[in-house]
Amino acid sequence: MKQRDDWHLTEILDYQHGRADPFAAAVRATRMPMVITDPGQRDNPIVFCNEAFQNLTGYGRDEIIGRNCRFLQGPDTDPAAVTEVRTAIEHGDDIGIDLLNYRKDGSTFWNALYLSPVRDDAGKIRFFFASQLDVSDRIEAQQSIAEAKQALDREVAARTADLEAALAAKTLLLHEVDHRVKNNLTMIGSLLRLQARGIGDPAITAKLEAMLERIDALATVHRRLYQSDDVTRFDVGAFAENLVSDVIGSSGRTDIRLEADIVPVEVASNQAAALGLILNEIVTNSVKHAFVDGRGGTIRLIARRDGDHATIDIRDDGRGIDPDRVEPDGLGRMLITRLARQLQATVEWLDAGPGTRILLSFPVQA
Amino acid sequence: MAHHPRAPLGVLVVEDEALLAMDIEAMVEDTGHRVVGEGASLHDVVALDEALQPDLAFVDLQLAKGTNGLDVCALIRSRWPDTMIVFLTANPLKIPADFAGAHGVIAKPFSRSGLLSAMRYIAEGVIDPPPVSAQPSSFVAAPAFAASWADQA
Numbered sequence: 001m002k003q004r005d006d007w008h009l010t011e012i013l014d015y016q017h018g019r020a021d022p023f024a025a026a027v028r029a030t031r032m033p034m035v036i037t038d039p040g041q042r043d044n045p046i047v048f049c050n051e052a053f054q055n056l057t058g059y060g061r062d063e064i065i066g067r068n069c070r071f072l073q074g075p076d077t078d079p080a081a082v083t084e085v086r087t088a089i090e091h092g093d094d095i096g097i098d099l100l101n102y103r104k105d106g107s108t109f110w111n112a113l114y115l116s117p118v119r120d121d122a123g124k125i126r127f128f129f130a131s132q133l134d135v136s137d138r139i140e141a142q143q144s145i146a147e148a149k150q151a152l153d154r155e156v157a158a159r160t161a162d163l164e165a166a167l168a169a170k171t172l173l174l175h176e177v178d179h180r181v182k183n184n185l186t187m188i189g190s191l192l193r194l195q196a197r198g199i200g201d202p203a204i205t206a207k208l209e210a211m212l213e214r215i216d217a218l219a220t221v222h223r224r225l226y227q228s229d230d231v232t233r234f235d236v237g238a239f240a241e242n243l244v245s246d247v248i249g250s251s252g253r254t255d256i257r258l259e260a261d262i263v264p265v266e267v268a269s270n271q272a273a274a275l276g277l278i279l280n281e282i283v284t285n286s287v288k289h290a291f292v293d294g295r296g297g298t299i300r301l302i303a304r305r306d307g308d309h310a311t312i313d314i315r316d317d318g319r320g321i322d323p324d325r326v327e328p329d330g331l332g333r334m335l336i337t338r339l340a341r342q343l344q345a346t347v348e349w350l351d352a353g354p355g356t357r358i359l360l361s362f363p364v365q366a
Numbered sequence: 367m368a369h370h371p372r373a374p375l376g377v378l379v380v381e382d383e384a385l386l387a388m389d390i391e392a393m394v395e396d397t398g399h400r401v402v403g404e405g406a407s408l409h410d411v412v413a414l415d416e417a418l419q420p421d422l423a424f425v426d427l428q429l430a431k432g433t434n435g436l437d438v439c440a441l442i443r444s445r446w447p448d449t450m451i452v453f454l455t456a457n458p459l460k461i462p463a464d465f466a467g468a469h470g471v472i473a474k475p476f477s478r479s480g481l482l483s484a485m486r487y488i489a490e491g492v493i494d495p496p497p498v499s500a501q502p503s504s505f506v507a508a509p510a511f512a513a514s515w516a517d518q519a
Contacts, residue, residue, distance in 0.1 A: 004514075012378035060433070077496050138460075179456055179457070182456040182475050183383075183456060183475075183476055185382070185455070185475040186383075186386060186474050186475035186476070187385050187386070189389070189477065189478070190385045190386050191385060191389065193389050193392065193393070193478055194385070194388055194389055194392065197392055211477055213478075213479070215477075216477030216478060216479060216480070217477075219475035219476075219477055220480070221476060222475070223475065225471055225472070227458075242503045243453075245483075245502060245503060246477060246480050246483060246502060246503065246504060247479055249479060249480075249499070249502045250477075250478060250479025250480070250482040250485025251485065251486075252482075252486065253478075254499070256467040297440060348417070
């Protein structure tokens with residue numbers, strides 16, 4: 001052991017004096033701070049340091065030689081990074097790592113440490129060679145970028161929270177308005193129903209009931225709109241099926257069947273009320289007039305969409321078109337005509353022999 | 367259900383909006399059934415005669431005096447376990463997934479045709495389950511209850 005130390009230390013002492021060996025002279029003179037430690041001695045002390053290392057750390061050579069490198073660590077040095085270095089030394093591995101180190105005056109710098117073992121011919125580790133580089137500028141730039149990113153993240157989070165709060169307030173308001181509309185529609189319906197009950201004149205009762213059905217149709221449109229996921233879209237096909245089954249159901253007729261063959265036909269919500277009213281006129285008319293005098297049958301409902309065009313096809317196998325039939329309420333036809341014009345829709349009454357076929361065609365936005 | 371009541375059904379209407387209560391009661395009578403009691407709040411239902419034994423109760427969710435339909439539902443279940451309970455509400459999403467033990471819901475605003483077809487369907491289910499009519503879109507049966515009808519089918 002003693003012999004080995006002598007062999008190396010002699011050489012190093014020669015290097016210190018810069019005699020003869022150009023490599024030693026280069027290590028001494030380079031601006032890259034460097035140290036050599038001797039793991040053969042207790043606590044792996046520094047046995048050589050160059051001038052750049054003294055300049056970097058602020059310590060003099062006599063304060064450095066003989067000490068373990070850990071004297072550069074301080075309170076804010078990351079213990080995990082120190083453990084990595086110690087493990088590398090124990091295993092005889094290379095390591096490159098950034099460490100927060102302390103100068104003699106207590107100031108700190110980021111040290112990019114590169115440490116490698118130096119082995120003899122037999123493979124035994126004789127020394128560790130370490131170079132240091134002050135990379136404080138790079139680390140601080142990284143930290144300030146990270147801080148800027150965190151500040152931005154915080155700002156985005158705050159902004160998102162604001163927007164979410166605004167959305168929640170709007171949603172609450174929408175629900176409140178929806179609730180009021182529903183309540184009012186329910187009360188209008190109740191008022192009309194109650195009024196209709198006390199009237200003895202069948203003609204007036206029929207008019208009031210037709211009016212009730214229209215209010216009911218509007219209520220159903222509203223309910224479907226606000227129970228759907230998207231209040232801006234309205235599925236006319238599903239509404240029509242809903243309407244026909246409700247009208248058949250309330251008639252108490254078990255001899256009228258519904259056969260529905262529908263696909264989703266979505267229209268903008270501002271067309272929903274008009275379409276709902278047109279369908280209501282068609283369907284209530286069918287149920288009231290097609291199946292009379294004990295005649296039962298089937299209503300077939302077909303909803304189709306072809307690009308920017310949709311059709312609702314309602315057929316019954318009832319008694320068929322009666323051209324002389326006088327509407328008990330002339331408002332029905334007028335509503336269909338005017339609302340169809342508003343929607344740029346067409347309504348055709350066709351003889352389905354037997355029964356009647358009504359074809360409602362209208363444009364839809366793609 | 368332990369027993370199957372016969373028509374006309376005795377119906378309890380719990381609704382705080384007077385107009386709606388009148389309207390619902392009128393429609394119940396239009397379908398040939400009988401209104402046996404009414405109330406606008408939980409307190410009104412507490413005050414009802416124990417012997418009332420309604421076959422069916424329509425219960426609004428938001429009731430007068432800060433009371434609610436879920437509590438009324440619990441009271442009816444403990445007092446008259448055989449009574450079928452149907453919520454009437456503009457806010458069906460507020461009903462818990464298990465319907466708090468109730469049997470179904472009718473969404474407001476209901477239409478005359480919607481309520482009448484629901485009434486007919488429910489009556490079939492109460493008197494001689496399972497109902498023979500197709501379930502109307504105006505009525506949603508509670509999952510547990512719909513399953514019990516499926517068992518009897």
